[in-house]
Amino acid sequence: MALSLDIITLGVPQVEAARTFYASAFSSAATGDDHTAGLDLNGTGRLAVDQIEALATHAGTKPATSGFRGYVLSCIVDRPAEVKALLDTAAANGATVVKPAKKALFGEFAAVYQAPDGAVWKLAAATKKDTEPVPDPPQPTETAVFLGVAKPKASKAFYETLGMSVDRDYGDKFxxxxxxDGVCRLGLLPRKGLAKDAGVDEHGDGFSALVLTHTAPSRDDVDTLLAAAASAGGRVTTPATQTDEGHYAGHFTDPDGYHWRITTHP
Structure with a gap:
């Protein structure tokens, strides 16, 4: 049993508009219907969108949301020119530029935008120079979600209980x-520090409009992970049950209130 982040699902006001935006922003074909949509992020995990009221109902919460949602999505590419290209494409399709593409004084080359659905995205380059031909379209090498939490070390202990292994540990800073391969990275930062890095106001409340999905190999694994989350300080919001789509699935929240869906394949 080990938790992994297989799908990032965003709650959006209009599924078709969000599908069009993300398909254009990442040059990836989107699949789905009028109610949900999903796309592959160059083998670095999957992004999905769902109508926000439906997503909240399935997660066992209310859909009301305002201000900063407490998380930042991240897309890593190899070269600065790819960051610029992704930002330009997002802006051309309705995103708001929060931080223009530029090199930090002692850090990475990055940019931040807010998608039309409200999600905040940080784009960053793994290198600081365009030393090789730039692919068209840009090719993400990593997709991540960074959660703003009360105490990263406490949240780390929760996720370790569910089988996740720490990569980089800077205590209560990061x-x-x-x-x-094929899954997204999970990161933890203090909420205030995460908002400051993204260039947004830290205040906000209500539903995060985010559900993180792990696909388990069996019904027993679904039950095991839900029980482990509850015993480690999380809360099961919807017990596991057979869905109309043929999945066996349940939901929990971590100690900071972020929603997870644990499901089997249909």
């Missing part, structure tokens, strides 16, 4: 977990 912690992230190792990833495998």
């Amino acid at each position: 912690i992230d977990f190792t990833i495998a």
Whole structure:
């Protein structure tokens, strides 16, 4: 039993508009219907969108949300020119530029935008120079979600109980977990520090409009992970049950209130 972040699902006001935006922003074909949509992020995990009221109902909460949602999504590419290209494409399709693409004084080359659905995205380059031909379209090498939490070390202990292994650990400043091919990275930062890094106001409340999904190999593994989350300080919001789509799935929240869906394949 080990938790992994297989799908990031965003709650959006209009699924078709969000599908069009993300398909354009990441040059990836989107699949789905009028109610949900999903796309592959170059083998670095999957992004999905769902109508926000439906997502909240399935997660066992209310859909009301305002201000900063407490998380920042991240897309890593190899070269600065790819950051610029992704930012330009997002802006051309309705995103708001929060931080323009530029090199930090002693750090990475990065940019931040807010998607039309309200999600905040940080784009960053793994290198600081365009030393090789830039692919068209840009090719993400890593997708991540960084959660703003009360105390990263306490949250780390929770996720370790669910089988995740720490990659980088800077105490209550920054912690992230190792990833495998085809899944997204999970990171933890203090909420105030995460908002400051992204260039947004830290205040906000209500539903995060985010559900993180782990696909388990069996019904027993779903039950085991839900029980482990509850015993480690999380809360089961919807017990595991057979869904209309043929999945066996349940939901929990971590100690900071972020929602997870544990499901089997149909």
